[in-house]
Amino acid sequence: MAGEGFDMPKGDLMKGKKGLVMGVANGNSIAWGIAAQLAAQGAEIAFTYQGEALERRVRPLAESVGASVLVPCDVTDDASMDAAFAEIEKQFGKLDFVVHSVAFANKNELKGSFVENTTRDSFLLAMNISVFSFVDVAKRAAKLMPDGGSMITMTYLGAERTIPNYNTMGVAKAGLEAATRYIARDLGPSKIRVNAISAGAMRTLALAGISGGRGMIAQGRAFSALKEDTSMEGVAGAALWLLSDLGRSTTGEVVHVDAGFHMIGLPEELAEGGEG
Numbered sequence: 001m002a003g004e005g006f007d008m009p010k011g012d013l014m015k016g017k018k019g020l021v022m023g024v025a026n027g028n029s030i031a032w033g034i035a036a037q038l039a040a041q042g043a044e045i046a047f048t049y050q051g052e053a054l055e056r057r058v059r060p061l062a063e064s065v066g067a068s069v070l071v072p073c074d075v076t077d078d079a080s081m082d083a084a085f086a087e088i089e090k091q092f093g094k095l096d097f098v099v100h101s102v103a104f105a106n107k108n109e110l111k112g113s114f115v116e117n118t119t120r121d122s123f124l125l126a127m128n129i130s131v132f133s134f135v136d137v138a139k140r141a142a143k144l145m146p147d148g149g150s151m152i153t154m155t156y157l158g159a160e161r162t163i164p165n166y167n168t169m170g171v172a173k174a175g176l177e178a179a180t181r182y183i184a185r186d187l188g189p190s191k192i193r194v195n196a197i198s199a200g201a202m203r204t205l206a207l208a209g210i211s212g213g214r215g216m217i218a219q220g221r222a223f224s225a226l227k228e229d230t231s232m233e234g235v236a237g238a239a240l241w242l243l244s245d246l247g248r249s250t251t252g253e254v255v256h257v258d259a260g261f262h263m264i265g266l267p268e269e270l271a272e273g274g275e276g
């Protein structure tokens with residue numbers, strides 16, 4: 001059943017590896033697509049979910065890939081993080097990889113004017129959940145990686161360029177990408193690699209919270225080099241590369257998996273017919 005709904009290549013690239021996947025909310029979550037691919041390559045996975053309300057959705061997914069460890073974890077709550085990592089240590093003893101696929105900003109920050117709509121409390125909440133949590137997770141996970149390991153987080157082009165309505169989340173993603181480099185530098189001597197995947201817009205719960213999220217998908221496709229949507233299989237494949245030994249020399253990197261959207265400066269349709 002590994003990877004139900006997706007066509008994930010099977011193999012042994014993750015055989016013998018144990019890891020933690022954070023951020024599955026439902027079957028559309030990017031974390032789930034990645035987990036399905038890792039499981040299809042033999043990984044043993046512990047899942048965390050945000051709270052009781054999500055357990056109903058996450059449990060059947062976790063069970064479908066034979067996961068034995070499924071624990072609640074709210075990244076804003078130290079006691080919840082302590083309990084989750086204690087359980088993972090108890091069950092697994094060590095970790096080889098971590099997938100951090102967690103972000104949040106209040107809806108009222110994800111529309112209109114960034115300057116006008118950004119409040120201190122909402123800004124700090126977004127930074128706490130979407131940036132600091134990766135630092136905290138990395139610190140805790142590194143202690144369970146005596147033989148080295150690999151971690152990834154999820155980011156978006158709105159970190160590098162302004163995207164309408166992405167606002168606070170764009171600033172958070174810029175912080176997350178910088179944090180990825182600093183964590184990679186600190187953990188490098190321990191042979192722990194740390195990278196970010198910058199995915200194109202995909203239809204998930206998180207995207208639904210962004211005003212004009214559907215437009216981000218449609219325009220992302222129209223302005224992409226490949227003229228297609230970003231696929232879950234493509235994102236999961238990049239995750240497999242980075243989390244397996246195939247990625248052994250790559251750390252501190254932000255890998256774009258967005259059908260080439262990030263490198264287009266001016267789409268043909270806008271260049272044609274202009275004056276001057």
Ligand code: NAD
Nearest residue numbers: 023024025029030050074075102103154201202204205206
């Ligand atoms: P999603 O809604 O399925 O996943 C977001 C996850 O964050 C959920 O599982 C949610 O429970 C978790 N979360 C939020 N607050 C939390 C908290 N306090 N404690 C623990 N978990 C918490 O949506 P997704 O699109 O799969 O998002 C996953 C990651 O991918 C996010 O970092 C998102 O910004 C990033 N991303 C998404 C897209 C896209 O278009 N969907 C593109 C690029 C990057």
